[in-house]
Amino acid sequence: MKCIFCNGELKRGEVEHKELGISLGKFPASLCSKCGEVFFDEVSVDGIQKKSKELGLFGLAKKTKVAKVGNSLAIRIPKEIAEFVNLKKEEVVKIIPKNHKEISIEV
Ligand SMILES: [Zn+2]
Secondary structure, eight states: OBOTTTOOBEEEEEEEEEETTEEEEEEEEEEETTTOOEEEOHHHHHHHHHHHHHTTOTTOOOOOOEEEETTEEEEOOOHHHHHHTTOOTTOOOEEEEOSSSOEEEEO
């Protein structure tokens, strides 16, 4: 089989999959020897989703609305995400703009 992106040769192997920085383990996949793209098998995709659900990571990324508080903007952090990063009320966090499209919050 060839890579759908660069037409490079695909090799079989096991690839570690991470979600939200947490390893879900290694899964069978095809790897492009040219561009490095990873194509997980259908069985792997199911396994990855199962493991992600087990670890409570599945569907953790959520949409939230920006509100206005005085002159600042406020973003509500969903309960599941707050619990995941162990964030409590009154806690001081560091907010870092990553680029023009992304903000990161260090807990
Ligand atoms: Zn490729």
